[in-house]
Amino acid sequence: MTAQPTFTEQPLLEVRDFQVELITDAGIIRAVDSVSFSIHRGETVTIIGESGSGKSTTAMGILRLLPEDLAVLSGTVLIDGVDITADPKAIDKVRGKTLALIPQDPMTALSPVHSIGSQLFEAIRIAGAASAKDKGALQARAVRLLEQVHIPTPEKQLKKYPHQLSGGMLQRVLIAIALASEPQLLVADEPTSALDVTVQGGILDLLLELQEQRGIGILMITHDLGVARLISDRIHVMKDGSFVESGEVQQIVDHPATDYTRALLAAVPVLGPWDETPAAAPGRHAANATGSSATSDPALTQTGAKP
Amino acid sequence: MTNYILKRLGQGLLTVFLTVSTVFILIRMAPGDPAVSYAGPLASNEQLAAVREQFGLDRPVLEQYWIFLQQLFTGNLGQSYSFQAPAMQVVAERMPYTLTLATAAILLTAVVAIPLGVWMSRRPDTGKELGVNVLTIAGQSMPDFWTGIMLLTGFAVLVPIFPASGFATWGGLVLPTITIAILQIALISRMVRREMTNNLAAPFLTVARSRGVRSSALTWRYAMGNSAIPVFTALGTRFAAMLNGVVVVEVVFAWPGVGSLIVRALETRDYPLIQATVLLTALLAVGVQLLIDLAYPLLDPRVRLGKAATA
Numbered sequence: 366m367t368a369q370p371t372f373t374e375q376p377l378l379e380v381r382d383f384q385v386e387l388i389t390d391a392g393i394i395r396a397v398d399s400v401s402f403s404i405h406r407g408e409t410v411t412i413i414g415e416s417g418s419g420k421s422t423t424a425m426g427i428l429r430l431l432p433e434d435l436a437v438l439s440g441t442v443l444i445d446g447v448d449i450t451a452d453p454k455a456i457d458k459v460r461g462k463t464l465a466l467i468p469q470d471p472m473t474a475l476s477p478v479h480s481i482g483s484q485l486f487e488a489i490r491i492a493g494a495a496s497a498k499d500k501g502a503l504q505a506r507a508v509r510l511l512e513q514v515h516i517p518t519p520e521k522q523l524k525k526y527p528h529q530l531s532g533g534m535l536q537r538v539l540i541a542i543a544l545a546s547e548p549q550l551l552v553a554d555e556p557t558s559a560l561d562v563t564v565q566g567g568i569l570d571l572l573l574e575l576q577e578q579r580g581i582g583i584l585m586i587t588h589d590l591g592v593a594r595l596i597s598d599r600i601h602v603m604k605d606g607s608f609v610e611s612g613e614v615q616q617i618v619d620h621p622a623t624d625y626t627r628a629l630l631a632a633v634p635v636l637g638p639w640d641e642t643p644a645a646a647p648g649r650h651a652a653n654a655t656g657s658s659a660t661s662d663p664a665l666t667q668t669g670a671k672p
Numbered sequence: 673m674t675n676y677i678l679k680r681l682g683q684g685l686l687t688v689f690l691t692v693s694t695v696f697i698l699i700r701m702a703p704g705d706p707a708v709s710y711a712g713p714l715a716s717n718e719q720l721a722a723v724r725e726q727f728g729l730d731r732p733v734l735e736q737y738w739i740f741l742q743q744l745f746t747g748n749l750g751q752s753y754s755f756q757a758p759a760m761q762v763v764a765e766r767m768p769y770t771l772t773l774a775t776a777a778i779l780l781t782a783v784v785a786i787p788l789g790v791w792m793s794r795r796p797d798t799g800k801e802l803g804v805n806v807l808t809i810a811g812q813s814m815p816d817f818w819t820g821i822m823l824l825t826g827f828a829v830l831v832p833i834f835p836a837s838g839f840a841t842w843g844g845l846v847l848p849t850i851t852i853a854i855l856q857i858a859l860i861s862r863m864v865r866r867e868m869t870n871n872l873a874a875p876f877l878t879v880a881r882s883r884g885v886r887s888s889a890l891t892w893r894y895a896m897g898n899s900a901i902p903v904f905t906a907l908g909t910r911f912a913a914m915l916n917g918v919v920v921v922e923v924v925f926a927w928p929g930v931g932s933l934i935v936r937a938l939e940t941r942d943y944p945l946i947q948a949t950v951l952l953t954a955l956l957a958v959g960v961q962l963l964i965d966l967a968y969p970l971l972d973p974r975v976r977l978g979k980a981a982t983a
Contacts, residue, residue: 428882461883461884464882465882465883466879466882466883468878469875470875473874473876476876478897478898479894479897480973487885487889488883491885526974528974529977539879542883
């Protein structure tokens with residue numbers, strides 16, 4: 366995707382033997398089992414897997430956003446050299462600074478009773494980019510951030526509340542909020558799965574554009590191989606808490622090594638001629654009907670696997 | 673907005689009208705005779721008849737109701753039988769006492785219940801939280817006459833810190849306020865805890881935490897900011913209910929408010945006084961409720977600005 370990273374430098378994110386154990390009523394569940402990977406500047410690494418495979422738990426564990434009393438983390442997670450598993454307080458040094466999260470559902474990710482502007486201003490203050498007293502600097506910075514995520518008439522949007530914006534616009538606002546601190550590493554937890562298909566492509570394009578401009582490292586969590594193939598440098602396929610397959614995008618897509626990966630590949634809908642032959646499997650029409658609407662963005666459909 | 677206010681105002685006035693009309697009928701259906709209360713048990717039939725004639729109680733109920741309606745629109749509900757003064761005036765003199773007590777009780781409730789609920793929400797399932805939770809259930813279960821008498825025994829009789837009755841000094845406000853507030857604190861703090869627990873688990877809170885928002889801001893700005901609307905509504909509704917007279921507590925502490933007044937009015941079958949009390953308290957309660965509704969848009973931008981989101 367971007368220029369070949371130089372692996373001599375320290376990775377932005379280095380994860381070694383990372384484990385997450387969740388304490389549930391049914392006992393202790395190892396949701397993430399000894400995963401290791403790293404992300405360098407300008408790289409996008411994707412963890413792909415079906416629901417319940419542990420991919421979101423991995424991301425939330427790295428951000429230390431799992432309930433402290435219910436999730437036990439072990440192994441090593443170095444974010445820009447800061448070990449956040451050893452010291453629970455260390456995460457405060459990277460949150461809102463080098464590290465930022467793009468959430469799954471933008472519609473519920475902002476406080477409904479606070480304006481876009483107040484939530485963006487707060488992020489700018491935390492980043493230390495402008496002080497609370499300097500209203501002019503705050504406003505100017507907020508407007509520039511919204512411009513960078515291509516939001517029209519930013520001054521007007523600042524006064525609005527989340528319920529007045531669409532999902533796609535809110536995701537752009539959330540990306541702007543994430544950018545307030547000039548982060549090095551973005552964790553994008555299914556950033557497009559709650560969005561209308563017509564705006565999914567736009568959000569992915571924006572992430573790629575920002576990565577190209579700033580050399581941000583991105584950890585992408587998705588179940589959608591179309592998304593993964595479009596933006597990733599490397600892919601880790603996750604199943605039952607561990608990686609079953611890892612490698613370059615092209616290699617995984619062209620030569621999947623496991624049945625699980627092949628199943629994920631087969632789940633990507635294909636745009637093609639309408640298959641009306643009676644030999645088609647039952648339910649095939651329904652699958653095609655939903656499948657074709659889910660891939661109306663050409664940027665996504667080109668990645669469809671062709672069995 | 674003006675239309676909305678006018679509509680709510682109309683609804684409120686209709687509520688008040690139906691309330692006073694219902695009370696007018698009910699007190700005349702209830703057993704007891706104002707003339708007997710007024711003239712005394714030894715009065716002769718002639719004396720009773722004279723009293724009834726004087727009060728207009730010998731006329732058909734419909735005619736009495738017609739007179740009542742005329743009085744309603746002039747704002748003069750007639751003479752109180754027992755006070756020998758305009759009923760509205762008697763009630764109006766008592767109103768400030770009830771207002772004072774209700775205001776003090778709701779302020780104490782807010783000041784204690786909100787931090788307490790927040791405190792509980794931040795340590796769910798701990799021993800301390802469980803302890804406080806049990807206390808709130810106890811507070812909710814104690815009847816106010818019992819709480820009142822216990823407080824009286826404790827802090828006015830055994831350890832005489834506060835006066836036992838009346839409102840001669842500000843100290844007299846303390847025990848009745850606490851008596852009312854105990855139940856309200858129990859109810860409101862549990863509500864605050866429930867709302868806060870939901871909002872502390874909301875996705876927007878996790879996302880805010882991910883961008884380094886400090887814990888105190890997460891609790892107060894985010895979680896409390898989103899819990900404020902239902903909590904404010906509950907406090908306002910309880911305040912409006914208290915204005916109808918905190919009857920039992922006012923009687924226990926001989927508080928000179930409308931609550932103790934209506935008990936006396938009912939005992940003596942003082943129809944004009946009952947009607948005046950109901951009219952004034954209903955007007956106040958409806959007025960407070962209207963203010964709560966009008967404050968809603970200030971607290972919630974979704975109400976203020978309406979739904980506007982489209983693709």
